Amino acid sequence: MFRYILKRAIQSIPLIFGITVLTYLLMTAAPGGPVGALTFKPGTPPQEREKLAARLGVNDPWIVQYMRWLLGDDWMRWDSDGDGLADHAVLLPLDADGDGKAEAPGTSRGVIRGDFGNSFVSRRPVLDVLSERLPATLELGVASLVIGVFVGVVLGILAAVRRGGWFDNVTRIVAVVFNAIPSFWLGLMLILLFGAQLQLLPLQGRCKATISDSCPPIYDRIQYMILPTFILATGLVAGYSRFTRASMLDIINQDYIRTARAKGLNDRAVWFRHAARNALIPVATFLGPAITGILSGAVITETIFSYPGVGRTIVQAVQQRDYPVVMAVTIYAAIATIFGYLLSDVLYGIIDPRIRYD
Amino acid sequence: MVKTGRFLLLGMVTLLFAALALPLSAQDLGPGEGAPVVWPNFGGDPTNLNPLLISDRPSQDIADVIFPDFIDINPQTGNIDPNTPNSIADSWTISEDSRTYTFHIRDDYFWSDGTPVSSQDVKYAYDAIVSGEIETPLNGFLTGIESLEAPDDRTVVVTFTEPDCTALSTLKTIPPVPSHVFEALFGTDYAQMNNADYDLNPTVTGGIFNFANFRAGEQVTLVANPDYPATDAPGGVIPEGFIQRQLANQTVVVDEFLAGNLTLIDSVPDDRRAELEQMAANGDLQLFKSLSSGWQYLAFNLADPANPQDGLDADGNPIDQGHHPIFGDVRVRQALAYAVDYNALNQGAFAGNGIPVASPLLTTSWAYNASLNPYLYDPDKAMALLDDAGWIDDDNDPSTPRVAQGALYAEDGTPLHFAITSYSGNTAVDSTLVLMQDQLSRVGFDVTLDILEFQTMLDKLNGQSFDTIMLFLGGFDASNPDELKALYTAEGDVVNSGFNSWSYDNPELAQLFDEARTVPNCDTEQRKALYDKIQQILYDDLPIYYVNTTQVPVVAQADVKNFDPLPLSLKWNIYGWSQVPR
Numbered sequence: 001m002f003r004y005i006l007k008r009a010i011q012s013i014p015l016i017f018g019i020t021v022l023t024y025l026l027m028t029a030a031p032g033g034p035v036g037a038l039t040f041k042p043g044t045p046p047q048e049r050e051k052l053a054a055r056l057g058v059n060d061p062w063i064v065q066y067m068r069w070l071l072g073d074d075w076m077r078w079d080s081d082g083d084g085l086a087d088h089a090v091l092l093p094l095d096a097d098g099d100g101k102a103e104a105p106g107t108s109r110g111v112i113r114g115d116f117g118n119s120f121v122s123r124r125p126v127l128d129v130l131s132e133r134l135p136a137t138l139e140l141g142v143a144s145l146v147i148g149v150f151v152g153v154v155l156g157i158l159a160a161v162r163r164g165g166w167f168d169n170v171t172r173i174v175a176v177v178f179n180a181i182p183s184f185w186l187g188l189m190l191i192l193l194f195g196a197q198l199q200l201l202p203l204q205g206r207c208k209a210t211i212s213d214s215c216p217p218i219y220d221r222i223q224y225m226i227l228p229t230f231i232l233a234t235g236l237v238a239g240y241s242r243f244t245r246a247s248m249l250d251i252i253n254q255d256y257i258r259t260a261r262a263k264g265l266n267d268r269a270v271w272f273r274h275a276a277r278n279a280l281i282p283v284a285t286f287l288g289p290a291i292t293g294i295l296s297g298a299v300i301t302e303t304i305f306s307y308p309g310v311g312r313t314i315v316q317a318v319q320q321r322d323y324p325v326v327m328a329v330t331i332y333a334a335i336a337t338i339f340g341y342l343l344s345d346v347l348y349g350i351i352d353p354r355i356r357y358d
Numbered sequence: 359m360v361k362t363g364r365f366l367l368l369g370m371v372t373l374l375f376a377a378l379a380l381p382l383s384a385q386d387l388g389p390g391e392g393a394p395v396v397w398p399n400f401g402g403d404p405t406n407l408n409p410l411l412i413s414d415r416p417s418q419d420i421a422d423v424i425f426p427d428f429i430d431i432n433p434q435t436g437n438i439d440p441n442t443p444n445s446i447a448d449s450w451t452i453s454e455d456s457r458t459y460t461f462h463i464r465d466d467y468f469w470s471d472g473t474p475v476s477s478q479d480v481k482y483a484y485d486a487i488v489s490g491e492i493e494t495p496l497n498g499f500l501t502g503i504e505s506l507e508a509p510d511d512r513t514v515v516v517t518f519t520e521p522d523c524t525a526l527s528t529l530k531t532i533p534p535v536p537s538h539v540f541e542a543l544f545g546t547d548y549a550q551m552n553n554a555d556y557d558l559n560p561t562v563t564g565g566i567f568n569f570a571n572f573r574a575g576e577q578v579t580l581v582a583n584p585d586y587p588a589t590d591a592p593g594g595v596i597p598e599g600f601i602q603r604q605l606a607n608q609t610v611v612v613d614e615f616l617a618g619n620l621t622l623i624d625s626v627p628d629d630r631r632a633e634l635e636q637m638a639a640n641g642d643l644q645l646f647k648s649l650s651s652g653w654q655y656l657a658f659n660l661a662d663p664a665n666p667q668d669g670l671d672a673d674g675n676p677i678d679q680g681h682h683p684i685f686g687d688v689r690v691r692q693a694l695a696y697a698v699d700y701n702a703l704n705q706g707a708f709a710g711n712g713i714p715v716a717s718p719l720l721t722t723s724w725a726y727n728a729s730l731n732p733y734l735y736d737p738d739k740a741m742a743l744l745d746d747a748g749w750i751d752d753d754n755d756p757s758t759p760r761v762a763q764g765a766l767y768a769e770d771g772t773p774l775h776f777a778i779t780s781y782s783g784n785t786a787v788d789s790t791l792v793l794m795q796d797q798l799s800r801v802g803f804d805v806t807l808d809i810l811e812f813q814t815m816l817d818k819l820n821g822q823s824f825d826t827i828m829l830f831l832g833g834f835d836a837s838n839p840d841e842l843k844a845l846y847t848a849e850g851d852v853v854n855s856g857f858n859s860w861s862y863d864n865p866e867l868a869q870l871f872d873e874a875r876t877v878p879n880c881d882t883e884q885r886k887a888l889y890d891k892i893q894q895i896l897y898d899d900l901p902i903y904y905v906n907t908t909q910v911p912v913v914a915q916a917d918v919k920n921f922d923p924l925p926l927s928l929k930w931n932i933y934g935w936s937q938v939p940r
Contacts, residue, residue, distance in 0.1 A: 032813025308575025
């Protein structure tokens with residue numbers, strides 16, 4: 001098993017590399033750039049805009065920008081006489097902003113050295129920006145994953161047990177409806193209903209605005225999580241309930257179930273002890289897509305509910321063309337997706353004795 | 359006697375209990391006893407709270423209340439006056455040659471660590487800005503200064519290279535910083551400031567509030583400054599603190615406000631305006647209408663959009679940028695202005711709240727030319743101008759596009775077709791564009807709407823590859839008409855980085871701007887006459903058609919006492935806003 005995991009991890013490296021190349025290419029190919037928005041103030045002299053563009057390196061060819069992001073740029077522009085200004089350069093001009101002076105030497109950064117660079121907008125290290133936002137995304141993600149899987153599996157089993165009955169039909173309709181409704185629309189409707197009209201739940205944010213240093217513990221602000229968790233979990237509930245139901249109905253026609261019935265076991269024991277346990281094995285493979293779904297769902301949900309997580313950060317970063325932040329979130333999402341699928345496969349091997357990876 | 363005493367005692371006890379039982383009146387609140395001011399922000403997190411590096415609105419909103427100014431506009435008078443609240447210069451003198459300004463610094467301002475605010479704080483800020491080492495938008499504004507010195511802790515002496523009537527406006531942009539802290543953190547290696555911990559954790563501040571914490575994606579928290587000078591905040595700083603709360607969008611801001619979670623809304627969306635105005639009429643909230651500090655405009659690209667060029671070459675000589683085939687001719691620009699039915703536009707897109715303007719200067723500016731009238735709707739005149747400019751109605755059907763026949767810069771047979779570029783997501787802009795497209799088609803313009811994502815639109819604006827562009831430009835300083843120069847002179851016509859993206863170049867205008875800046879003794883009447891002339895030229899040449907400015911409604915909770923915004927400053931007396939904590 002360990003060898004299998006290691007092999008999969010190694011295989012994922014070129015995959016992540018490919019994702020980063022493609023993302024960087026698409027991002028820099030998109031029209032617009034960070035400089036216009038960062039200096040959109042009448043009176044800002046053109047030279048200041050040029051200097052900013054040179055410092056951010058956004059006028060360089062995309063492949064040079066990508067290499068700077070990946071490897072750092074201390075090997076592209078360096079200072080050999082110690083005067084603080086570069087005197088040699090490859091791939092880059094010595095005087096990038098055209099002010100007649102050489103630029104400062106490059107920095108020993110780059111993702112390969114574990115440095116994701118600084119945000120173009122806030123100038124802070126990208127990892128600091130993301131690590132501040134990760135707890136909010138994790139708390140929403142874990143809550144919706146647990147609730148979505150639990151409710152979805154239970155509904156799926158019950159729908160299978162009562163197949164053809166009203167419960168089965170209702171869950172099917174609800175699943176189709178929740179799968180079909182866009183989460184941004186549903187989120188806004190719930191905000192209007194429960195937040196604005198009924199004033200039962202908070203409209204926005206992660207906790208009440210007070211002058212304290214931080215949000216209170218999660219159990220004191222559970223009301224702020226209800227709506228976003230519900231929105232994130234609805235897709236999972238819909239998917240898991242249908243998947244579990246189909247798996248249950250598949251299992252129920254197996255020979256060993258017929259044997260169990262022939263032995264005189266009651267329905268409850270047959271359905272829940274024998275059928276459900278085996279029906280959940282293929283359900284485990286759904287975990288990878290579920291994690292991916294939560295990550296992509298968080299982008300919309302966190303934005304609508306102004307929840308301070310990674311999803312909302314990437315929306316702002318894309319709008320502001322904050323390339324280092326976009327790239328870091330891309331890598332984070334890629335790793336989480338790969339991890340989710342790997343986890344599915346590993347779980348499958350653990351819970352199904354017929355599967356062996358070695 | 360004993361009985362009387364018992365009655366008195368009983369009465370006093372009853373009064374005491376009554377006093378305790380009655381809700382605390384907002385008028386009685388002492389310093390730090392009021393509810394914190396909760397201010398909405400849907401523009402993303404502040405990016406930097408170091409006043410030298412700020413380039414975004416959310417950061418500026420915070421800096422306004424945690425740092426003092428060197429000098430500032432007095433919101434009561436509209437002028438840059440000595441002793442303006444929250445400003446550290448209480449007087450100044452000007453030398454006979456009008457080049458040297460000597461400022462006296464107040465001694466009752468202190469940083470939050472107890473260090474007095476001094477002239478060194480201004481000097482350090484200036485040195486850092488002009489060093490060129492820090493990433494600041496302020497560098498371009500400090501032009502014409504020969505030197506800035508601090509001979510002692512209470513004196514700042516600034517010498518300009520030549521007499522400059524915009525001197526005070528220029529110096530207004532220097533924000534004092536706690537130099538003792540900056541010296542310790544950065545010394546004279548100012549570049550370190552660009553990525554410093556202080557940027558989002560300004561440990562030492564000195565405004566109405568002091569910085570408390572920054573919670574990414576959630577809020578910025580400030581606490582009342584107990585040492586804020588009583589002369590500037592009579593009664594002390596009443597609110598316990600100030601919270602800038604991050605929210606998703608304007609619609610949610612209104613609902614959060616209605617749920618009582620915000621103290622005010624500083625920009626009410628158009629679609630909720632009627633509802634809030636009705637509530638204000640019922641006494642459920644306080645409403646104040648403030649004139650916007652900018653305008654919505656339609657700019658014409660006067661140069662060839664297929665081959666964008668800078669206005670000047672490296673030696674300062676004009677570059678031939680060609681002409682826009684349609685809008686290179688002033689008559690076509692004027693025809694477009696006459697073809698717009700502003701009243702219909704105002705009702706349809708702005709619910710009647712727009713105010714037509716005829717000049718790029720704000721109507722609150724001392725230099726505003728009130729004799730100019732906005733272009734009035736006159737389709738006949740528009741068609742006559744188009745005929746005169748060689749754009750004819752060849753099929754006698756006003757609803758079909760005209761074609762060129764003897765036009766100045768277009769080949770014969772070219773249809774009168776152009777695109778209006780703008781950005782998505784603003785309902786007022788969307789409505790304006792659709793209405794304008796329809797109105798212009800009635801005189802023979804064929805208009806395509808080119809609605810882009812904001813950054814993409816900026817790319818097209820800066821790249822000067824548009825036909826016309828509709829945008830809102832705001833944040834102007836009513837006291838300084840000179841700041842418009844960058845929009846209308848060749849120095850600002852730089853592809854991808856200048857603000858004269860429409861390539862307007864009129865040497866007479868540039869000359870007038872320079873004259874107005876250097877009028878002997880800065881005689882206001884003479885300066886106004888020159889700015890009047892500038893506005894007249896811009897009105898006639900029409901490089902930009904100003905659609906309108908608007909009144910921006912501001913609402914506050916009904917129980918906030920002393921909420922008294924002025925047109926030039928919403929939060930000038932925020933220290934006194936008094937609301938009983940809920």
